[in-house]
Amino acid sequence: MHRLFLIDELMFRIFALILGSDWLLNLLEPYSGRRTVARLARTCKTFEQPALDVLWRFQRTLDNILKCLPPSVWEMRQGNRDNGWVGGIRIVQPVTIEQWARARTYARRVRILDLDWALLSPDNSCFKAMQSCQVLTGELLFPGLQEINCNIVPYGYEEILFASGPTVHSVRMPEHIVNTPFLRPLCSILKVLTLLPEDTRTTTTAQVSELCLLLTDIQHLQVPDLDAAALRHVSQLPSLLGLYLFMDDISAFGSIPSGDLPFPNLGSLQFYRSTIDFAEHFLQRLAPGRPISELKVETRVPAKVDAMRRLYATIGDRVIPSTLEKLYIGNWTEDGHNPTPAPPRSAIREYLVDEDAMRPLLQFSQMRELTLHTPAGFCFGDETALSIAEAFQNITELALTSGTTLHSNIPNLTLNSLWAFRIFCRQLRSLSVELDASVNVLLPTQFAAPLGQPGASAWRLGISLNVEISPIYGSKAVARFLLSLYGERAPRITMADEWRWDDPDGLDVLLEDDEELDFIHDARSYYKTWTAVNRLLRSPDRTWLDADDDDESDEESGDDMWGEDGWSEADE
Structure with missing residues (x-):
């Protein structure tokens, strides 16, 4: 037996690789890896003890x-x-x-x-x-x-x-465990504490806060809520790297002055089932210059543009520009089929986010993932898209969309805004944005590749493009534009809530409002045309490039957004 096999750490790594080496085999036969390790343990005494450690480590x-x-x-x-x-x-x-x-x-x-x-x-x-x-x-x-x-x-x-x-060092259990005496002795040594909120509250804010006052070396803390005393306590812990709260009650920390919470090393701050106002007031309590790299605000309460503007400005004022890499402000991710309720149509303009509101966020040049869901979308144009692309040149995922699909706002962005992301955001893999693809646009010649050719500065990444509910009239013109912009790496196109537009009955029987019915019918028309764009981009036959734009056959497109043959090999 080689002496290398006497090193426990090396043996542990070998057995751990065996347990997870073949994901397909483990999926079909979950215990196959464990059986292999058990057989190795029986082959010689050297393998026995490290194999048993691996087999019993996780239960x-x-x-x-x-x-x-x-x-x-x-x-x-x-x-x-x-x-x-x-x-x-x-x-x-x-x-x-x-x-x-x-x-x-x-x-x-x-x-x-x-x-x-x-x-x-x-x-x-x-x-x-x-x-x-x-x-x-x-x-x-x-x-x-x-x-x-x-x-x-x-x-x-x-x-x-x-x-x-x-x-x-890590405990993750429902919130009612705060009532057990066995948790308190562990508080001084815990690195991770997660108290999962229950549908019916079994604890009070005071009970959770009393427990959190015992934490001294915590690194990641997720709790339903905290009172002002507990919040002050955890904000002074240099060990705290992540704070995750299920809160929307501003009065809980009303006694804390602005800028009074130090959080010296806080890297991740996330609010679940919260509100825009709560997040803004909480961030106001932070001392300026916090090294936050990930910030998330999940809400189902529509907020007007004034509230969004205050939140964006506070983020820009409290977070170090060079540290923020991930920002999510929008719908509950745990409840994707139940988005934020649509604002009243009569007040739709009060919910549209404009360029001025966005400006404080453009200083975060290291941003890699940005998701902003607003109740009614955005009302800035292509020039602002250029500013966003220039600001976030390291971005890999970008989503600027409405928090609800049942709205009637026509986006100001046109297809021409895509060239800015194509040129400046070279690492972009996923883009979700509402576009007006019903207007004629002309791609600047200095950015366009020859039709059907990859070009000298070809787009090297397969990109996913979610157009939400974007108006479009004419599939060939849009397909030509995308092909000239991205070459053979033309994006994969999807729409929001495709199941609604692909169903011949859909929501018609549930809606009594004529405007909503009109919107549903328009969305289905857009869905068919975007489907046709997908089919043209994926088709190996490029004769349509020379066809007349008036010779459209959108209605004959397939039943899905993927086309008959799926994606081309270039997209893999």
């Missing part, structure tokens, strides 16, 4: 530990979801220290418990037996445990915290 259920007990002390029972138990192992008689010996041997190797409510779950008798074991032996059942993750679990699972010790 998604407690069943594997409990099944190490003699079969006479446990049974597998079918559960009853009505009473909060989906079934699993149940302890049927007292377990002696001797009977725990084998289970304890393997439990020492466990580092991560990722317990899933969807899997078979032990009932409370198992937790009581575990506690009894620790009382009898005077030792922790999982002395090397580092992470505990429980997403949606029944009450009782929080008791697993009693079996963990000073090695635990």
